[in-house]
Amino acid sequence: MVHPLWEVLKDPRVLRDMVQNPETFRFPNGASLVVAAAAWPPHVLFEPPPDGKAERRSCTSVIKGPMANMINILAETLNFTYMLVQPLDKAWGSRLPNGSWTGMVGMVSRQEADLALGPFGQTESRTQAVDFTPSFFFDHRCLMGSKSVPEIDAWSFLYVLAPTLWAGLVGACLVVWTATMLLSLAPQRDSHRWRSGQTLFRLVQIIMNQDIAWESLGWHERGVLGGWVVVVAVIGWAYGSHLTSLLAVQHTPTPIQSFQDALHQPGLNVIMRPDTILAEAIIGGTSKEVQDLRLLQAVGRLRQWGGSLFDEDLHDQLKEGNSVLVTTSLFADELIALDFKSTGICNFYKSNWFFIASSHCMIGQKGSTLMSAITPSSISVTLLYVLRCYMVQGILHHVNSLG
Template identity: 30%
Template sequence: MVQTLQEALEDPEIIRGLQHHPRTFRFTEEVRVVLTVVERPPHLYVKEQDDGSLSVSGPMANVLHVMASSLNFTYHLIRPVDKTYGYKMDNGTWSGMTGHTRRKEADIALAPYTRTEDRNKYLEFTHSLYSDDLQFVAGKGQPEIDPWGFLFPLDSVVWAALLASLVIAWLAMVVLGSNNNKKGVGRFTWITDLFLEHLRVALRQDLRLGQRRGSEMLLVLGWMVVTMMVMWSYSGNLVSLLAVRYISKPLQTLRNLLDSSVTLIMTRNDVFTDFLLTVKSGELQELGNLYKVGRVKYQLSKTFPDVMEKLVTKGHHVLFSPGLALDRLAANYFAKAGRCDFYKMRMALFPITHCIIGLKGNLLVRAMSYRVRAILESGLYDHWLMSSIPFSTVCRHAPSIITVREPLAINNLWGMLVVLGAGLLLALVTFCLELCVDKRNGDRAS
């Protein structure tokens, strides 16, 4: 008859072996271990068979099979009625897997448990299988056209350098030039004409050189070479940039989220939501207080795929969950729709561990911890994990800028038209002022 773990631990030899040689320990006779499980994709999947028994699959199930073979035990799987990790109820008892473990109804809880200060008082943790963060995922905006994109072919520093070069070349010509060829023309008018000549070169218009000395010609030719090279580069890049669309990703920090009007979606009754409700200051307190203003929706994790598709894609909701779980949801959506309609905010909270647990002092958990570390260091767990998520990296670094091939429309060009209209309006105002001034001078002369 197969012994239970509790019966096996009554043997002093087994106790000594687990205490002194946990790395190499192996039961001499097969032992039956009871494990409590809940589904936690992508780490663990639980399926109920026709006869009511449970089976598990996924990376953590692979770890369990390695443990069973290495330590020589069989296992029986049970699942809590509420299918949760567990929380402390009003009567002082615990629900979920934690309740199974604390009441000794199960020897091991096979699920990615996060180590916390409170849990560490009564639970034994293995080495962490995987480290993650709680992150936010939001829906991307629609591709947008930037009407001021005609300014982007040149960096702001290049625009400033070009303007500085224009001023320097103009001032140099003023110093080197003379007014001999402009008899009857005032010095101010001559200097202004020189500036306009250099500006016409930059705008690739005609140039009236007149009679100039060699040094002046050399200066003008140098300015022409500079402007031609810059403007050729500008025109080539401009054609490319007119085909660019920018995908809006406005929420990147916790402050962006708090200042927006989006609704936060998360699970209820876990260590993180409980923690948020106890924070007394700072942005985390503001995050915890969002439920008071109706900006928090509590959902079961099994509903997250529908939430992603129906709510988050609309741009009015943000999902809060472990980063790998969000990658899986985005990958499944990509496999279904062929698009990456989500992005992760840069802000991440609460670094979390993923451990197997038992009751405090459980010697089997300590022996399992050595084997967990070996699996982790070999890279097996990461390999199993990534293999279980097709398209896991496709949407992780999706670009925020895309290119399209379509005819130019007013949406692309209205920024340039605004500049043109402003220039024409300014020219018209200047022309009217010139007419007024000329008329006034004529009246005075008569």
């Protein structure tokens, strides 16, 4: 019979081996752990067990996803089994005014569970209640919003060339104009101002691919103008090809790329989940992004969404274009994929701007010697690579299961 973890840790030999040899430690006779988890696709996906019962059971029979695979690998490495429990509020956990915690963090801090899958981001308040395993992966936050109606930009002819190339073209034109004026053999009866304007106009005509007649040109002038014609021909060919592509494809505006864009867009709300790293950062953070969030909160345009991010009501609000969602980059990819699978249309986009990167870990009881056995070496490079593959597979599995 496999004994619970708290009973196994009473053996001084097990404790000594765990502390002195964390890199190679395995429970000699096994151990039974209680693991807390809450549904959070693509990391944790719940599925009904074969017999339809959802009480404490082996994690492998009721959940799938990268974190389920992670705990299975650790269980094999350290030689333990485990049972799964869910918090009543099915949340990560938030600190109450009396100092206690709800959710998975609360279960671990009250020693109702030995580990919690999460994955959890590390915050100062959480580190006071629980211990964290080494980080499994990092992810950034981004903004997710609704795409506008596709349109053809009337000013797209200016975007074909980069501003530096436009400036270079103007600069080259002035250089050729100066060289031509210095080498000009025009009759002296023409005023200097007239010759200057006429020469510049003809150089612009070459850019516009127009025919010109130029008399009294010496060989030096012809060499300079010939080089100018070649340069303009190459740029014109590239410009024409690129412009055709731009005009053939409609442009879909994605105007909200940062909190600053949201601040400058009257009536636009920013939606975020409570009890997250970002929610805690608003209280004491000093970064530019957090300051922008405080400004949005001050004007009543920062909204807390306590429900599931898969709710149709939330998606409908985003599609109206009056709100954007703050979430992790990985989760934004999944929401966009799910919506595309159900509608056949790519309604959403995620910002090119990323902010507040955080580590993702499991948590354990504060001061537990078990955490010393989950070392960086037990989470090898191969394991991290496998985890990333599992995350991609988790997204595909969840999208297909809801399709």
